[in-house]
Amino acid sequence: MRPAKIPTEELMTSGHLACQGCGATQAMRFALKALGPKTALVIPACCWSVIDGPFPHSSLKVPIFHTAFEAAASTASGLKAGLEMRGDTETVVMAWAGDGGTFDIGIQALSGAAERNEDMIYCCYDNEAYMNTGIQRSSATPAGAWTTTTPIKHYKKRPKKKIIDIMAAHSIPYIATASVAYPLDLIEKFKKAREIKGTRFIHVFAPCPTGWKLAPELSVSMARQAVTSKIFPLMEVTDNGRRWSVWKDFEPTPLQDYIKAQGRFRHLTDEEIEGIGRETERNWQELLMKERISLELPGLESE
Amino acid sequence: MPVKISDKIRMMTGNEACAEGAIAAGCLFFGGYPITPSSEIAEYLSRRFPIIGGKFIQMEDEIGAMGSVIGAALTGMKAMTATSGPGFSLKQENIGYASMAEVPCVIIDVQRGGPSTGMPTLPAQMDVQQARWGTHGDRGVIALTASSAQETFEQTIHAFNLAERYMTPVVLLIDEITGHTTEKVTLPDYDSIERVDRKRPTEPPETYLPYKYTDDCIPTLAPFGTGYRYNVTGLCHNETGFPTNDPKEIERLILRLTEKIVKNRHEIINCKRTMLDDAEIAIFAYGSVARSARQAVLQLREEGIKAGLLEPTVLWPFPSEIVLKIAEQVDSFLVAEMNLGQMAREVELASKCKASIHRLNRVDGSPISPPQIVGKIKEVV
Numbered sequence: 162m163r164p165a166k167i168p169t170e171e172l173m174t175s176g177h178l179a180c181q182g183c184g185a186t187q188a189m190r191f192a193l194k195a196l197g198p199k200t201a202l203v204i205p206a207c208c209w210s211v212i213d214g215p216f217p218h219s220s221l222k223v224p225i226f227h228t229a230f231e232a233a234a235s236t237a238s239g240l241k242a243g244l245e246m247r248g249d250t251e252t253v254v255m256a257w258a259g260d261g262g263t264f265d266i267g268i269q270a271l272s273g274a275a276e277r278n279e280d281m282i283y284c285c286y287d288n289e290a291y292m293n294t295g296i297q298r299s300s301a302t303p304a305g306a307w308t309t310t311t312p313i314k315h316y317k318k319r320p321k322k323k324i325i326d327i328m329a330a331h332s333i334p335y336i337a338t339a340s341v342a343y344p345l346d347l348i349e350k351f352k353k354a355r356e357i358k359g360t361r362f363i364h365v366f367a368p369c370p371t372g373w374k375l376a377p378e379l380s381v382s383m384a385r386q387a388v389t390s391k392i393f394p395l396m397e398v399t400d401n402g403r404r405w406s407v408w409k410d411f412e413p414t415p416l417q418d419y420i421k422a423q424g425r426f427r428h429l430t431d432e433e434i435e436g437i438g439r440e441t442e443r444n445w446q447e448l449l450m451k452e453r454i455s456l457e458l459p460g461l462e463s464e
Numbered sequence: 465m466p467v468k469i470s471d472k473i474r475m476m477t478g479n480e481a482c483a484e485g486a487i488a489a490g491c492l493f494f495g496g497y498p499i500t501p502s503s504e505i506a507e508y509l510s511r512r513f514p515i516i517g518g519k520f521i522q523m524e525d526e527i528g529a530m531g532s533v534i535g536a537a538l539t540g541m542k543a544m545t546a547t548s549g550p551g552f553s554l555k556q557e558n559i560g561y562a563s564m565a566e567v568p569c570v571i572i573d574v575q576r577g578g579p580s581t582g583m584p585t586l587p588a589q590m591d592v593q594q595a596r597w598g599t600h601g602d603r604g605v606i607a608l609t610a611s612s613a614q615e616t617f618e619q620t621i622h623a624f625n626l627a628e629r630y631m632t633p634v635v636l637l638i639d640e641i642t643g644h645t646t647e648k649v650t651l652p653d654y655d656s657i658e659r660v661d662r663k664r665p666t667e668p669p670e671t672y673l674p675y676k677y678t679d680d681c682i683p684t685l686a687p688f689g690t691g692y693r694y695n696v697t698g699l700c701h702n703e704t705g706f707p708t709n710d711p712k713e714i715e716r717l718i719l720r721l722t723e724k725i726v727k728n729r730h731e732i733i734n735c736k737r738t739m740l741d742d743a744e745i746a747i748f749a750y751g752s753v754a755r756s757a758r759q760a761v762l763q764l765r766e767e768g769i770k771a772g773l774l775e776p777t778v779l780w781p782f783p784s785e786i787v788l789k790i791a792e793q794v795d796s797f798l799v800a801e802m803n804l805g806q807m808a809r810e811v812e813l814a815s816k817c818k819a820s821i822h823r824l825n826r827v828d829g830s831p832i833s834p835p836q837i838v839g840k841i842k843e844v845v
Binding site: 206210227229230231261265266268291293294295297298300309310311312314315 | 497498499500503506507510511514515520522524525526550554580581
């Protein structure tokens with residue numbers, strides 16, 4: 162039985178070029194269902210520059226503007242301005258970038274666009290490494306992970322960059338995290354973002370079985386466990402970065418299960434996994450504290 | 465190269481051979497950013513450097529990668545980065561900075577098709593003029609090339625030696641074919657490898673001038689942290705390294721940046737010659753195309769056509785004098801390259817109308833094959 166809330170129209174078709182179990186393709190399918198056909202995509206170098214497919218095939222029914230690696234947010238800024246000048250206020254411009262194109266090489270353009278409050282949705286589909294070039298670490302790669310540039314002997318020690326905090330510091334109208342394991346929630350967030358003017362940032366957790374050394378059929382289950390083990394909380398930051406709300410209505414699962422299912426963490430000792438667990442719990446508590454503080458401080462728009 | 469007992473024989477890709485060549489040259493710093501088809505160089509060094517006391521840093525972008533290389537090189541370390549077309553474009557400002565501040569470093573460009581994102585997984589030789597003119601301003605440039613994994617290993621070492629000797633960034637241009645082809649590489653005993661280290665100051669810090677004008681035009685930059693305090697800048701500067709607006713000082717600097725390469729070009733330029741002595745038609749080819757050209761020459765000779773091959777292993781400075789000499793001997797040149805004639809222009813200029821110049825260009829992401837070269841030569845002859 163299909164939940165009534167998910168639009169039946171498919172703007173992403175079969176025949177794409179992604180790996181089996183690719184989270185990024187699921188993310189795109191759901192996001193486009195929410196945004197509808199009046200959407201223009203700006204995609205920098207990332208897995209999605211390939212997934213869409215070569216001429217004459219395209220797995221997407223919306224126009225795509227493939228841009229340079231560092232330029233998603235700046236190209237999208239210009240595209241939106243041009244459309245507005247031509248009198249098109251209806252089309253949603255969505256920059257759709259991977260974690261490398263968002264957290265690393267694209268962050269300058271993203272920060273600039275957010276500071277100007279450009280009218281766009283910026284979605285980062287996060288598979289936690291440069292998967293398209295062969296699994297090199299990014300600043301979204303979590304601590305403990307193996308990649309081809311953080312070999313097992315000296316695996317990544319530094320934690321994942323807190324991109325939501327960075328975006329909240331830009332005081333933009335809407336920020337959310339979403340997961341391919343929770344499509345209803347994901348669609349609702351993209352729908353909400355569609356109705357808001359200004360820069361909307363959505364961070365979608367998108368497992369990569371190829372890069373995470375994971376069985377493809379576990380992709381969605383991993384995405385779910387990332388949420389329930391609190392390593393990737395679902396949340397929203399509204400009121401120009403002031404109101405934090407965290408989704409807590411889930412049955413917690415052990416972080417161990419999430420870590421141990423993935424080959425990229427295989428080298429970690431139980432002690433090291435415990436360390437990651439402590440850090441995860443601390444981040445979770447910090448998040449809840451932000452939520453409480455954001456409610457206590459005066460000046461929320463909803464008041 | 466004759467194989468000695470102490471040599472190690474390995475099967476390696478050109479990219480791996482490049483990384484191993486960097487280690488052999490004494491390089492201990494790599495600042496990079498993932499980009500196809502060069503990423504394997506970074507991956508290899510991310511495994512090796514931490515073990516041998518070097519540093520591998522994956523930077524946040526291409527610009528940052530080049531910046532980190534300049535920083536590391538200023539401390540006296542041998543430093544490198546590796547990239548491909550789009551990354552090479554992004555690095556250009558910093559490459560110009562390294563030329564201006566005379567910071568020795570090595571940039572590997574594993575060429576793919578362009579412009580822009582182009583053909584990430586397919587070979588091209590479209591960056592050869594960018595290596596010469598990519599950054600703004602006039603400066604001398606050294607750019608090398610290689611056609612096999614073995615040559616890539618040797619040319620990487622050579623690139624570091626040239627960088628240290630002439631205090632300049634050196635670019636090594638290989639292409640996707642060379643970078644990704646696995647083949648036999650003979651690794652010599654690393655202790656037997658000739659390594660050049662940059663000049664060190666002999667005078668005390670009080671009288672030290674980093675950019676002092678000398679006959680060889682090459683400055684003596686003391687590694688940071690050795691007690692010599694001086695200024696490094698991308699602005700036009702005088703002998704002290706401090707910015708200047710004096711037209712004489714500015715002119716002297718800009719001329720010197722070019723002269724230090726031009727004056728020493730006979731030391732830098734290198735060409736491989738195949739059956740050129742009695743050749744009536746000369747093929748000019750470099751990188752992976754040169755391998756097809758070698759094969760083509762053999763086949764043409766079998767058929768009685770007097771073909772020869774001029775294969776520059778140094779593209780910049782361009783071997784103008786050598787090309788002219790051959791142009792005076794042969795009837796025509798065939799310049800075969802995976803671009804729309806970027807080096808053919810140079811051959812035309814250098815040959816001063818002494819021979820007719822023909823072009824064989826391929827820009828569809830496919831290699832130039834020996835039969836293609838043979839066919840073109842028969843057409844020309």
